[in-house]
Amino acid sequence: MPRWLRLLWSNGTGRFGLIVMATVALVALVSLLWTPFDPLDADVRNRWAAPSWPHLLGTDGTGRDILSLIMAGTRTTVFVSAGAGIVATVVGIALAALGALTARWMRETVAVLVDILIAFPVLIIAMMISSVWGGSLWVVIWAVGIGFGVNIARVTRPELRRVQQSDFVLAGRASGLTASQNLVRHLLPNVAQVFIVQLSWSMAVAVLAEAGLSYLGFGASVTEPSWGILLADLQRYIGIHPLSVLWPGLAITVTVLALNLLGDALREATDPTLQHRMAEIRTPEVVA
């Protein structure tokens, strides 16, 4: 087991985040093969069933099994969150690198571009994309990916610039690394801590944004299983059946929380200087 994974596991929040995200991924996989009921199958005689056997989390207003809906919705969540994470990574790293490591006119152009893009809320980006290509999960992925990629670039760019001016980057070049090898070996790993936190946050927001945008009609279509659509459906009856709306809400909250905690723990686990400081706080010792 690599050192960072061991450290991640030994940290309470890290372990929680890891377990929850592993469960989410596993449920998404299982739901491809099996769910207790067909999530789209309406059992009209069994509407608004309370949590009981065989409907463990009850049924909704058309008699669909809520557990099966949530399980199937996990696929959408994983897909959107991972997709947005990938887009945000590519957009963020590309803009940060262009804005930090190139010639001065290019750096300044990118800085202005980032400042302009950051003024566009994710919702506006989603509306612009969906007005051209119509509403789908891809709209959510691109909107959140671009919106938060710009955010990642904004935070990562000055960090990259700071690291680039340090002696060890020069020393890497002096050892014979080419500029691109140096970027991969010395520059990017040193901004990883900042980047990881931003990325986990973007992925968590993607889960929320999918729920919100699907609710508004820019995301998943009604036939696609999604926590956001389910939540929107059920919250209309919150006065009559408050318990049923709890389940998709809980799924979203726990996943978002786990992603955030996982990001924080991952940052700690991959920063050797931080571990050293923390170890010193816990057990004071003389370091020769």
Add this chain to the structure above:
Amino acid sequence: MSLEVLDLVVEIDGRRVVDGVSFDVPDGARLGLIGESGSGKSVTALAVLGLLPDGAVARGSIRWNGAELIGMPDRELARLRGDDIGIVFQEPRTALNPIRTVGRQIAESVRIHTGAGRREARLRAIEEATRVHLPDPETIIDKYPHQLSGGQRQRVAIAMALACRPRLLIADEPTTALDVTIQAEILNLLLSLVDEHGMSLMFITHDLAVLAQVATYGVVLDSGRVIEAAPVQALLTAPASPITQGLLRDATATLWRPEGGA
């Protein structure tokens, strides 16, 4: 394997920081570049490696072993860096990557230039750590820079620069940031390694007292120009220019300080 610098001019954003500098470092020679800060000595060193900062332009001629380095494509220069020419920087606190173990950093140039694998690189790192007298080499190579003292870190930086046995070592004020007691140790280590491998040395300093210990020939720089170039003995006994005389006064002050050590 000699270095010949002829009429080197470096301009950074249009400002001339090196203005027509010429000197030779013949095979096995020990040359000192000396001057106040801002005299252009570090920039000269970076120009030799082709690692000038953004917006800097170098003109003139830098020949390594007959090949012209100015205008050489970066890919070819990268092959020389670390393998033919090594450099030790001034500040050991920042010259090491904080999130890589020191062993991986020591062996980096070996992996680049010989294509050595992980296992082989590790063995080389232990070997090199032993050569620079780092305590407990087998365990220290798995530590991170912040777990080492300043002197130990500078030993790591020296091991990094020498891992591929370069023919020329550039040392850019390698002892300036260290405690006085550690300074002498690091200087002695550097000199014994240079001797052992028959390397050429280009030593950059602002301290004539240090220069006297390491170099046989000295080039005095001021505002990017060569003011005086002579054997170090001559610089010490009969400094011709007021700049050198000033440096000698400062150096004498250090030499006379009781804890001067060196």
